[in-house]
Amino acid sequence: MTEPLVRILDGSTFLVSDDRGDIDEIPTSSPTGFFVMDTRHLSRWVLTVNGKRLTRLSVDDVQYYEARFFLVPGPATQYVDAKLSIFRHRWIGGSFHEKITIINHGEEVANLTVRVEARSDFADLFEVKGTLNKKGRYYQKVEPGRICLGYERETFRRETVITTARQAEVDENGLTYVVRIEPLKDWTVELTVETHALDQAGHDIRAKLKQRKRRSMRNDLEMWQAQMPRIECDWEPLTMTCQRSIVDLAALRLSIFGSMEGSLPAAGLPWFMTVFGRDSIFTSLQVLPFAPELAAMTLRLLGSLQGVRVNDFREEDPGKILHELRFGESSAFYEQPHSPYFGSADSTPLWVILLDEYERWSGDVELVRTLEPEARAALDWIDRYGDLMGNGYLSYRRRNEINGLENQCWKDSWDSISFRDGRFPGFPRATCELQGYAYDAKVRGARLARLIWGDDEYANRLNAEATDLKRRFNRDFWIDERNFYALALDENGRKVDALSSNIGHLLWSGIVDEPRAKMVVDHLLGPDLFSGWGVRTLGRSERRFNPVGYHVGTVWPFDNSLISWGLRRYGFLEEAGRIAKAIFDAARYFQGRLPEAFAGYDRQLTMHPVEYPTACSPQAWSTGAPLLLVRTLLGLDPLEEHLIVAPKLPVGIERLALLDIPGRWGRTDAFGRYVTRRGWRPR
Structure with missing residues (x-):
């Protein structure tokens, strides 16, 4: 034991x-x-x-x-x-x-x-x-x-x-x-x-790091909690989980020695207490209504470490955003490529998405102006270096055959991408959600170019590219006989036909054609993907489904928070609330601390969520998931100098409020009440 x-x-x-x-x-x-x-x-x-x-x-x-x-x-x-x-x-x-x-x-x-x-x-x-x-x-x-x-x-x-x-x-x-x-x-x-x-002179290279005492850490935590928006809810699991997340988010803040002030989210304990491009970006997106300053530091640091050359060992390209940065002996002597390592195809478009969403939320135009060269380089990378097959789709294939990651999407385990019958596609692989991220990055980049960089020509070009990408994607990835989008295209353009949670990210990015959204939602909430505790990473009818497989059947709270956000984007408010309620239900069994992943068994079978044995806990984007779900339930969305509030609460939550929400509007409050279809509010 x-x-x-x-x-x-x-x-x-x-x-x-x-x-x-x-x-x-x-x-x-x-x-x-x-x-x-x-x-x-x-x-x-x-x-x-x-x-x-x-x-x-x-x-x-x-x-x-x-x-x-x-x-x-x-x-x-x-x-x-x-x-x-x-x-x-x-x-x-x-x-x-x-x-x-x-x-x-x-x-x-x-x-x-x-x-x-x-x-x-x-x-x-x-x-x-x-x-x-x-x-x-x-x-x-x-x-x-x-x-x-x-x-x-x-x-x-x-x-x-x-x-x-x-x-x-x-x-x-x-x-x-x-x-x-x-x-x-x-x-x-x-x-x-x-x-x-x-160093060689015997000086401590970490001397610039502040040596914090227990008293100062206690004060720091109290200040962190005091500046957070206050959650009020009549359903205790939501309140408990969000309070746990706020504390865990404080624990995962990472300060890197150097000239920059501030911190960004580390990926998770115990294996990933370091800078991760994808994880830090997603977490910063999730917690914008609570701690927008984390996004600012994430953008600055990742921008400062952006790729500048072609390096196959580190899988670096000009404009590419890093995957992982390590400080240990193996990285120092180039026995591992993590100095930093750039083996992810999604961190670069996601960085552009975060830059735009952060500006929409905070109004920090100055940071967007400062990071314009990095943003242009990132957008350029998508087509110049990310399109490995020359077919207009973002794809990946590792160049470091010894230490590099085989799969360079968020499902980065070796067996995460497969056909329905269990066969593995060849490389390069263009997973579906990468195209959604690329589309969203171009749309958002166009907005920044027009409103802040003053470059209408560049904005028009990006918008045209995004429109063309969406048209081609809906033609090439859709599987008519199964009514959902392929998990990926292989090196020959064949559709990898496994049913996966990746299709939920497409709703979040906005690349799904409106007439097809309902069919995607039906799969996400159908028995193959929805366990009762959340959406599984892989459908249970697929050959490689395993309820305790890392990316082939488990439920990831982070994944579900983005899916719920995407459902709301397309107007499926009740379905978004159903996923949110399931994740908060599961959190009760983890004392409010959602792990990286948990098993994808049917809820009727286990009656409680089953732990995944090696899940990170706390883990940054699982910590951020409940906070994004609160944003989704309240329908929070920035619009110019105002915050739109359009709540839709699921059955079982009658009242939800988020008070003192920071943003370009200063501080404001948001309130939600459960309303039945007939319009009356239960007492």
Whole structure:
């Protein structure tokens, strides 16, 4: 049985332990350790008393950045009125801090040997997933009250420094305290673990990062929550889920050292606490009514790292927006292409979409003017580099055959794109939603060109290209015999005929011809795709359907939030509410924290959503999903200097309000009431 894991985090710094607070070197499906910027700085952190491991009574994850563990000595099977209580209180704020308190409840003096074992393997996150293959050298420095564990390989040098204010016997593998506790008294020690990324001169290249203390983090969270719009709803699952999302969104904020101020959403814990183009863009879109400043930072940072050359190893092109940026050893020595890696076909048009939607929401014309060169380069990339088949469609084929992603759409697992009978199409592949993104990017780029860049000729060209793309798409992707759009076109232009949730993204982008929208909606809400908890990634009648397959049958809250948004765009308000209600229903079983994905079993079969075993949690675009669903239910849409509010609530939610919504209008409120078809409002 898998041991429960406890996670605390602060941006790119996070710690994952077992439910006793220990970090062990036993492999698990989730990485355990103390990680900073893609390097594991603690691979072992084990507390023993008199040579024995401890037993958990309970755990309190107080906030995302701290946790408390309540423990007793000895194995659980032998627990009988323990005379000692052990508390571990830990928090992250730039560094990792742990306070250990032992209370003697007995009538006699307790003579104890308290040991904290510590080890650092300095594994790159890619090594944690695979095999540890270090090419540098380890070193240790032991001083009174201090252990320095280090690793260096040429110019790459990392250190973990453990300090204690109490007298301890210190060795290369940890710290030992000889403790005497009088009856009804206690003993406390605090340890600090600091990490360093050193240059050749021995200077910490992360010194510009603010070292945050627990008090400042608490204040930061309180300020973050205070500036958020306030949700009022008579249905508790919606309120609980959105409040959890707001806190998790704060936890996932990522600040990258350098000259830029602000933060953007990291993709998710534990594997993806870094910059992801697609994930950061989608999350920023989802949370615009709540935190538009995240979109501004996402646009600036991704724009500053935009591709400038053709590089097959990193799959870079001029104008392309990155997929993933890593800071570990393997990226530093080009053993992985993530410095950054550009292997996604969707992040570039999505960046343009975010730029326009952010301006529509915020009125930040200056940022759009500043990023005009990057936006033009991104729009140029769609046709110049993205059209690999020369047929006018955005497609992908990996150029890095060793480390590159095979599928470079949002469903980026190896088996996510298949024909109905299970066969895989060849490459390049032009998935349907990519064409929707390209269409939307051109329409939005035309708006920016006309209204802000003052280039009517460019705007007319983009609009003409978008119109032509929509016409051709509805001709070439539609499957007459099945009444939905193909998942993709293969290298020969054949329609990949599997039924998938991708068709819901087409509604969001606006590329669907109006007469066909109802047929698409019927499939999305039909028994093949809709599980009762949400829309599955793949229809259950398809050969590769698997309710616990990553992209071939699971339900993704992020996916469903975009589908719901798309349904509203085409006027299917009740159907949009049905999906939103299903996702909020599912969230109740995850204590309000929606995971990356959950199993696609029928609701009548399981009666509760089944967890997907390796889902990230918290995960950015799952965190953003409930907030986008609130926008969808209230029908929020910016129009010039005003916010349109056109609510349509599903059965079971009678009242929903979002107060102090930030935007170009300053702050405003939105209210929704459930209204029946006859127009009366239930009491």
